[in-house]
Amino acid sequence: MRPALAVLLLALLAGCAPRALPVAPAPGPAAAQRIHVVQPGDTLFAIARRFGVGVEALRTANGLTDDRIHPGQVLVVPGPPPPPEVPLGYVEEGVASWYGPGFHGRRTASGEVFDMYAYTAAHRTLPFGSVVRVTRLDTGARVTVRINDRGPFKKNRILDLSYAAARELDLVRTGTARVRIEVVGFEE
Numbered sequence: 001m002r003p004a005l006a007v008l009l010l011a012l013l014a015g016c017a018p019r020a021l022p023v024a025p026a027p028g029p030a031a032a033q034r035i036h037v038v039q040p041g042d043t044l045f046a047i048a049r050r051f052g053v054g055v056e057a058l059r060t061a062n063g064l065t066d067d068r069i070h071p072g073q074v075l076v077v078p079g080p081p082p083p084p085e086v087p088l089g090y091v092e093e094g095v096a097s098w099y100g101p102g103f104h105g106r107r108t109a110s111g112e113v114f115d116m117y118a119y120t121a122a123h124r125t126l127p128f129g130s131v132v133r134v135t136r137l138d139t140g141a142r143v144t145v146r147i148n149d150r151g152p153f154k155k156n157r158i159l160d161l162s163y164a165a166a167r168e169l170d171l172v173r174t175g176t177a178r179v180r181i182e183v184v185g186f187e188e
Helices: 002-016 044-051 055-062 163-168
Strands: 034-037 074-077 091-099 120-122 130-136 142-149 157-162 176-186
Touching: 034 044, 044 055, 044 074, 055 074, 091 163, 130 157, 142 157, 142 163, 157 163, 157 176
Parallel strands: 091 157, 120 142
Antiparallel strands: 034 074, 091 176, 120 157, 130 142, 130 176
């Protein structure tokens, strides 16, 4: 009788045992995703800029058909594509602009706090930490900046300079100027 009682007891205990949980998939592309809880005043554009991803990538990752979001909504922020390999000496010409007072003290796409008095700039694709020599084409004035943000978000512009860098190029009053940028190094 005792073996039967033992079997019955084991059967009862087995029924109470927790079920095995499914094994989590190996880290893959989803591991690059981040989460953002929408705050009052957030826009899809501002969130995309903050994380250095495209608005369309945010829409796709969250199944959105338009730009409407609401405070408290949880968004998946896809990992940015790997930065392109940009060799030393990479050169690009185009229009540069500047930004400063409205962004001073706020986080850049690289995560550091923007300081409008530092020699930094925003570029759409150059890796963060790229050191770039900027030459104003009409005057020859030069300044060296470090890429720490994403932008500019205006059509036909290649670089957004901090106030300090724009001042060196005498760009503050005019707002924009044609420039040549050249990657001269990298800073961690």
